[in-house]
Amino acid sequence: MHIPDGYLSPQTYLPLYGVFISFVSIAVKKIKKNLSVKLVPFLGMASAFSFLIMMFNIPIPGGTTGHAVGAALIALMLGPWVAVVSVSVAVILQALIFGDGGITAIGANCFNMAIVMSFVAYGVFKLVGRKTGSIARMTVAAFLAGYISLCVAAVITGVEFGIQPFIAVSPQGLPLYSPYPLKVAVPVMAAEHLLVFGVVEGVVTALLFRYFYKNNPEMINVIR
């Protein structure tokens, strides 16, 4: 889901940089106001968790690979605003140091994986798992938070790829950036995440949520 340089036109990546910077500046303000300095190390560990979990490329035999992002669990544990910052730190580092995702696409990649995922995951959990106290129901809610958030992010990424042939074309009529139209990009991104990678994000989120719920429930933001 890390869009490389050259796949998005400036008319796509520049607005997404704008959205990304707006979200991060709000998030930083909120964190400075609400988050005790003592909790900042958790933000760092969350960022490290996201960075590492994204290294686990999961193969579809004979096909492509993909990975979980960890944004859903972080949003449930620390709240969506902290999750936006911690996942963004990981995504920026991946682009700058490891060439995973483009420099021009940092705004887009952070929008998809940090912003969209964090808020969708948090919202899904609140809708499904709220105020029941039943661990079974909350486990299901955590799974759905992970599963749905990654799938939504994947579809949005597919849309970003897919609109390029329509909005950025050379005088000869050839695409200037991603040459894969919506009818190719969206179904592929949706299918591989609905069938495989979304399930992995869901299972990781549910298992770790259960672990923290049993051992350190006071740490979990979303049930406070």
Add this chain to the structure above:
Amino acid sequence: MPSKPITKKLFIGLLALALLSPLGIILPEIFKADGAWGEWSTEKVAKDKGYVPAGMKRDASRWKAPVPDYTTGKENDSLLKRSGNYIFSGLMGVGIIGLITLGAVKMMNKK
């Protein structure tokens, strides 16, 4: 720092993830899976489409990442060597995040 045991457990968990990370390159190799959809090099796009879009050609090589694809070695290095590099990259990423976090704590404490 909040309660000691939990931070220690989290650190051990992160270290375990870093050490297991080569699974992320070994499993795709075993199951003959290529890279992620839409993250191909310009060579692969050229092979697939018969041309490289002009904007893509210009932008694709704008940035030379110091440790491309989490490996410092070459593609024909042994899986063992690439696994070692992969773990090193994971630890390096965690180390940089740790430094950023320390910097943030210091800045917040100053005020």
